[in-house]
Amino acid sequence: MNKYLACLLAACVTLTIHTSARAELVIDIVKTGVDSLPVAIVPFSWNVDDPEPITGISDVISADLYRSGLFEPLDKKDMIERPADPADIRFGTWRLLKVDAVAMGQISAAPGGGYMARYWLFDVNTGAQLLGQELLIGAGELRLGAHRIADQIYAALIGTPGAFATRIAFVVSTGVGQDSRYELVVADSDGFGQQSIVTDGQPLLSPAWSPDGSELAFVSFARGNSTVIIQNVFTGANRVVAEFKGINGAPSFSPDGSRLALTLSRSGSPEINILDLQTNRFTALTQHWAIDTEAVWNQDGSEILFTSDRGGKPQVYSISPRGGEPRRVTWEGDYNARPTLSPDGKLLATTHGNENIYRIAVFDRENQRLRVLSDGRLDESPSFAPNGSMVLYASKENGKGVLYAVSVDGKVRQRLVTSEGDVREPAWSPLVQ
Amino acid sequence: MKFPVRLLLAASLILLLAACKKDTKPDVVEPPVERQPPPAQVESNALDPRDFTDPRNLDNPDSLLSKRVIYFEFDRSVILPEFRDTIAAHSAYARANSTARMVLEGHADERGSREYNLGLGERRGNSVESAMQAGGAGRNQLEVISYGEERPVCTQSTEGCWQRNRRVEIVYTAR
Numbered sequence: 187m188n189k190y191l192a193c194l195l196a197a198c199v200t201l202t203i204h205t206s207a208r209a210e211l212v213i214d215i216v217k218t219g220v221d222s223l224p225v226a227i228v229p230f231s232w233n234v235d236d237p238e239p240i241t242g243i244s245d246v247i248s249a250d251l252y253r254s255g256l257f258e259p260l261d262k263k264d265m266i267e268r269p270a271d272p273a274d275i276r277f278g279t280w281r282l283l284k285v286d287a288v289a290m291g292q293i294s295a296a297p298g299g300g301y302m303a304r305y306w307l308f309d310v311n312t313g314a315q316l317l318g319q320e321l322l323i324g325a326g327e328l329r330l331g332a333h334r335i336a337d338q339i340y341a342a343l344i345g346t347p348g349a350f351a352t353r354i355a356f357v358v359s360t361g362v363g364q365d366s367r368y369e370l371v372v373a374d375s376d377g378f379g380q381q382s383i384v385t386d387g388q389p390l391l392s393p394a395w396s397p398d399g400s401e402l403a404f405v406s407f408a409r410g411n412s413t414v415i416i417q418n419v420f421t422g423a424n425r426v427v428a429e430f431k432g433i434n435g436a437p438s439f440s441p442d443g444s445r446l447a448l449t450l451s452r453s454g455s456p457e458i459n460i461l462d463l464q465t466n467r468f469t470a471l472t473q474h475w476a477i478d479t480e481a482v483w484n485q486d487g488s489e490i491l492f493t494s495d496r497g498g499k500p501q502v503y504s505i506s507p508r509g510g511e512p513r514r515v516t517w518e519g520d521y522n523a524r525p526t527l528s529p530d531g532k533l534l535a536t537t538h539g540n541e542n543i544y545r546i547a548v549f550d551r552e553n554q555r556l557r558v559l560s561d562g563r564l565d566e567s568p569s570f571a572p573n574g575s576m577v578l579y580a581s582k583e584n585g586k587g588v589l590y591a592v593s594v595d596g597k598v599r600q601r602l603v604t605s606e607g608d609v610r611e612p613a614w615s616p617l618v619q
Numbered sequence: 620m621k622f623p624v625r626l627l628l629a630a631s632l633i634l635l636l637a638a639c640k641k642d643t644k645p646d647v648v649e650p651p652v653e654r655q656p657p658p659a660q661v662e663s664n665a666l667d668p669r670d671f672t673d674p675r676n677l678d679n680p681d682s683l684l685s686k687r688v689i690y691f692e693f694d695r696s697v698i699l700p701e702f703r704d705t706i707a708a709h710s711a712y713a714r715a716n717s718t719a720r721m722v723l724e725g726h727a728d729e730r731g732s733r734e735y736n737l738g739l740g741e742r743r744g745n746s747v748e749s750a751m752q753a754g755g756a757g758r759n760q761l762e763v764i765s766y767g768e769e770r771p772v773c774t775q776s777t778e779g780c781w782q783r784n785r786r787v788e789i790v791y792t793a794r
Contacts, residue, residue, distance in 0.1 A: 362771070362772075362774060363770075363772070366770070389766065389769035389770065391733050391734075391767075391769060392733065392734060407766070407769070410764070411764050412737065412764075412765070432741065432763070432765075433737050433738065433741055433765055435734050435737050436734040449734065449737075449738075451738070451741055454745075455738075455742075456737075456738040456741065477735060477738030477739065477742065479734045479735055479737070479738050480732060480734045480735065493732065493734070493735055495735075499694075500731070500732075500735050521731060523731060523732040523735050524732040524733075524734070524735070537731065537732045539731075541693060541694075541730070542730070544730060544731065563776070564729065564730065564776060566731070566732055566733070567732070567733070582729075582776060585774060585775060585776065611733070
């Protein structure tokens with residue numbers, strides 16, 4: 187048996203154990219302060235020989251829409267009619283049930299294996315057909331297929347792309363001292379399908395997605411000091427890209443994936459560097475005695491934002507990837523660190539606070555207006571959903587690290603909980619087709 | 620407090636047993652040959668906790684060399700006056716023992732962002748490193764590694780806990 191196969195088998199075994207040992211992420215809606223759109227996702231008819239999964243496609247879609255905070259899906263048991271074909275729909279019934287939109291569909295076996303989903307979405311009040319589509323779903327990918335359909339429904343009703351068929355990465359730690367264990371976990375955006383990508387007795391931090399969603403860059407202490415590693419999410423193949431004396435940290439892929447911004451302190455203090463991933467050449471972008479770290483690119487790669495305490499306390503600065511003098515961006519608050527930009531570049535989220543309270547703040551880059559989105563004491567690591575609708579962040583509750591997702595207007599906040607360990611360092615993947 | 624008391628008890632018990640042993644076997648014939656205990660041994664038995672060149676003091680709770688943790692204020696890396704003697708002791712040891720090697724592990728408390736805290740941990744490590752070099756430790760004897768907030772010794776979100784986590788640990792990799 188070759189090494190690769192053995193490795194793959196080992197990975198599968200680990201994966202199975204982890205999946206069964208830990209409960210899936212449980213998501214509570216903590217607060218809803220907005221009107222949500224009443225919709226009905228009728229159970230899809232299952233025209234396949236294999237038994238239907240216990241959690242059906244429509245259940246996954248309903249849960250996605252509900253979790254976004256923008257929808258109020260009708261309970262299945264209140265559906266007195268269950269049409270699976272547009273010919274069978276009676277709008278009067280759905281008007282009576284006070285839903286604004288109704289979706290239905292059929293699942294059949296695809297000729298080449300896998301499934302064919304056919305689905306429709308109607309505006310109940312006008313009777314207009316909003317969607318009528320077919321989707322080929324791979325064998326074993328029913329949940330992913332459901333997330334894709336939820337994305338289509340979201341886009342048809344809200345007008346912006348959905349982000350349900352995406353993934354989130356985060357770090358889970360358990361134990362203290364010698365018993366510490368750190369895991370880098372990747373899961374679907376709803377917390378299902380958790381896979382442990384890396385498990386180690388040494389700290390792991392700062393996961394960052396490549397723009398095509400196939401790789402994660404992260405910081406590992408497996409070799410004693412910090413190193414930056416890039417790992418393929420699907421194959422597990424990885425490589426150490428930075429292993430210098432001092433800090434090797436805070437990786438961030440450029441939007442075209444050709445370069446990696448990262449922090450190196452080999453010159454004596456932490457500086458932003460750019461690694462060309464084709465030539466493996468490093469270029470130092472900053473040169474200052476202060477701590478310069480947590481670089482992040484804007485959407486077209488023309489700007490890098492980073493944290494620096496060159497002004498005395500940590501604040502966000504901006505610099506061109508070609509170099510030049512950094513310009514200070516954040517002025518409000520004692521402490522603004524770990525910047526991250528919305529996909530359209532208009533909003534800047536930071537870990538914002540003072541000596542004792544840290545919260546997630548969003549700055550409107552045009553008018554400098556600031557909005558505090560979270561209400562914890564130790565909130566950190568904001569990460570935008572790839573459609574910009576929400577911010578994922580880490581918080582601490584009862585001494586335990588938990589993840590929250592909050593809508594960018596701050597009105598809807600949801601907690602994502604795992605059954606054990608400290609959960610932190612969330613990173614929401616890009617939209618992947 | 621409990622530990623030293625127990626240690627004392629144990630020590631006195633051993634002494635007592637040794638004394639008893641001597642009493643019960645008084646007629647051991649001493650060999651007539653001259654034995655010359657090396658005088659150096661006698662000297663080193665009287666361990667001076669302030670002798671910072673002696674490796675045994677690294678394990679001597681009465682010696683500053685057994686103290687290996689330097690604590691810091693929030694978001695600061697300035698060495699507080701109460702830790703200067705500890706650092707001086709380890710510098711003196713490094714100067715006297717050229718093969719000694721130390722890793723200075725820098726740590727931060729949980730507040731603020733993790734990567735910034737990696738920087739802060741390193742800054743604290745560097746500050747201890749400079750002080751030790753000023754005290755005579757060689758460049759090649761010291762290595763700074765920052766763990767930021769990733770390796771807390773205490774996990775509660777209280778000032779008491781945070782204080783214990785803002786630290787540099789002097790870890791001897793060779794004595």
